Amino acid sequence: MEEGKGEVKHIVLAKFKDEMSETQIEESIKQYANLVNLVPSMKSFRWGKDLSIENMHQGFTHIFESTFESTEGIAEYLPHPDHVEYGNKLRSQVEKVLVVDYMPSKVQL
Secondary structure (H helix, E strand, O other): OOOOEEEEEEEEEEEEOOOOOHHHHHHHHHHHHHHHHHOOOEEEEEEEEOOOOOOOOOOOOEEEEEEEEEHHHHHHHOOOHHHHHHHHHHHHHEEEEEEEEEOOOOOOO
8 A cells, every 4th residue: 555545544532621511522522523524635523432441541531533535634634724723622622632643454364
């Protein structure tokens, strides 16, 4: 596979601030999800809450997954005005955040 080509997952782990209500968190998630309608290179968005019984979440409570067709798609997404605006808002709502981008790989058995 050519370097930078192929599906890329953009993973965000977040812990919302304690003062954020469930309604505020839900609204923030809807705004995040709407980026798929505003940023052409963003192909899909999914999210969920940590439910692991291992207690290794290090305080992160919410997981967000966006899909892009390539690393170029991520490069277009990052400076996109709608992403920048939302990212600034999200940073003010979370206590901590972790971001990882990766290209899914199949294991050859």
